[in-house]
Amino acid sequence: MLKIFNLPDLGEGLTESELLTWKVSVGDPVKVNDVLAEVETAKAVVELSSPFDGTIAELHGESGTVVQVGAPIVSFDLPGDEPGESPHPGPDAGSGALPDGRVPTLVGYGAAAEGAGRPARRTRVGRPATPHPAPSGPPAGSPVAAATGAAAPATSTLTAERPRSTPPVRRLAKDLGIDLSEVQGTGSGGVVTREDVQQAAEGAGPASGAGVEAAQDPGVRTLGGRPRIQEEPIRSVRKATAAAMTASAFTAPHVTEFLTVDVTESMELLEDLKRHRDFRELKLTPLTLVARAACLALERTPELNARWDGDHGRIVRQNYVNLGIAAATPRGLMVPNIADAQALDLRGLAGRLAELTRVAREGGLQPGHLSGGTFTLTNVGVFGVDAGTPIINPGEAGILALGQVRRTPWEYRGEIALRQVMTLSLSFDHRLVDGEQGSRFLADVGAVLSRPGMALALF
Structure with missing residues (x-):
């Protein structure tokens, strides 16, 4: 069966x-x-x-x-x-x-099956809807047809079946101006594949625009020696990231502020901790210190850790920190979070950051890692970048970007000295956070990073 x-x-x-x-x-x-x-x-x-x-x-x-x-x-x-x-x-x-x-699936029963063999194919818009396929009847010209007066069914474009293909392949065909009904599918069951469409496009020859560009002298060196034009489908993570960032950028009124900080004492502290027996097996980075500083600063500016609930006309204040860490993974940009980061000390944060980084790089992040974040950090400094204007993760009030640590001439105790300097970039949702609150948060983080001992006095 x-x-x-x-x-x-x-x-x-x-x-x-x-x-x-x-x-x-x-x-x-x-x-x-x-x-x-x-x-x-x-x-x-x-x-x-x-x-x-x-x-x-x-x-x-x-x-x-x-x-x-x-x-x-x-x-x-x-x-x-x-x-x-x-x-x-x-x-x-x-x-x-x-x-x-309906047939069983792992979660619920799914959609009703429409046929005993292959699933029913989706029809073109304009095709008359029938609850059951019409019987095919005897072949035209057969004795049965002659005796019964049955006629062979007429064929029209409205009742023609659409060639089987996937959405990315249909999109590619549309971009290249290829009529899928004229393409012979070589995939399983006659499915039209990307290669079928590309071969059809090559056989048609260049027309104008991109086609003319692609037909230029093949001896001309291209970037990286790659083909002049390459296409790839918009995959799940990229599609979700684009939708989320677009929604955030055009829903939350973004404000971005910058603060450049002398972090020499913080970098010296990291070097001291790396030699301490309690931290030797842990990877300590500037991100670890910024994570701890951000959790401390959120104590004094909880507005940065709130959520705008426009559907119910309320602001939700979250008195815990699920600290998101923007990560470049093999699947694209993802933001796993450290649950209850406010309850962790520096050692605990270092351990959780190392674990999240490992799982992300191995492609093992699960939905539970990626939901429920309340505030996000993004480390653009690892790419040699000083500052940026990060987009807030949807559902959150703010995101803090840390730039690279660079040795820079800086005023220190009335003189010019080479100091280690970092720029912080804070974007926040102006519906939830006023300029005063955003500035105070940024100043608090900067105070802890410039003089780590201030954490004992301020918090």
Whole structure:
């Protein structure tokens, strides 16, 4: 019996996932909870497990395909029934049948399956909606057709089936001016692939604009020796990051302030701590000290740790700090957070920062690491940058960027000396934070970094 497994909601109402790699092939036997594939959501890479014991009958999609939640992803042949039997319970099905003919998924029941074999394909806009496919009838010219007067169905563009392809491939075809109905698909089941579209575009020859640009002298050196034009799909993390940053930039009125600080004493403190027996195994960096200073400063300016709830007409004050750390990972920009950072001392913060960094680099961040942040730090200094205007993480009131530490001529005790200097950049939501509060927070962080001993006097 054929069973269709629909992509489940993998957490927090996500609507789609990108298929990264298949772990099975057609014909493979599988058991319940065997890993079928790795899929990437906007928040994490997740292993998709089998809900059935059976044999893989069909894989609905190739690596790189974006699959909507509730859409078919795998078909199984299950033991116990004759091949070709309908996967849907009939009207006389017993109480054990699934409601509405839906097939089980790992989370809920997913979307209703529309056919016993392959899933029904989406039709063009304007195609008449019919609850069931019309019977095909006998072939035109056959004795049966002649006897019954049946005519062969007419073909029109309105009722023609759209060529099977993925959204990124359709987007590429649109950009290149390629009509997918004229492209022969070479993918599984006749799916039109990116390579099919690119070959169709090359065969058509250059027209104007980008096409003319791409057809120029192939001997001209390009950047890095790469092709003149390269395209890649907008993947889950990049898509989510773009949506979040756009929403933040055009919803929260951003204000950015800067403060340049002499951090020589802080850098000397770090060197002393690295030699101390309690810190030898830990990685101590300027980010560790800024994290501790920010938690202390939020004690005096809780407005920077609040949340704007416009839907309910209120400001939510959070008396704890889930400290987000903006991180460049193999999957793109992500902001995992340290829960209850306000309760950690410098040693505890150093340990949690090291653990988060390791998990992020290994690509092991899970949705729980990425939700619930209240304030964010971003370290642009590791890239040799002095300052910037960071965009606030959605749902938060502020973000603090720390620039590189550089040796700079600086006034020190009435004379000019080479000192280690850092620029701090604070962006805050002006709905929640007034200029006075933002300035006071920035000054408090700077005071701790310029003279670490001030933490004992101020907090």
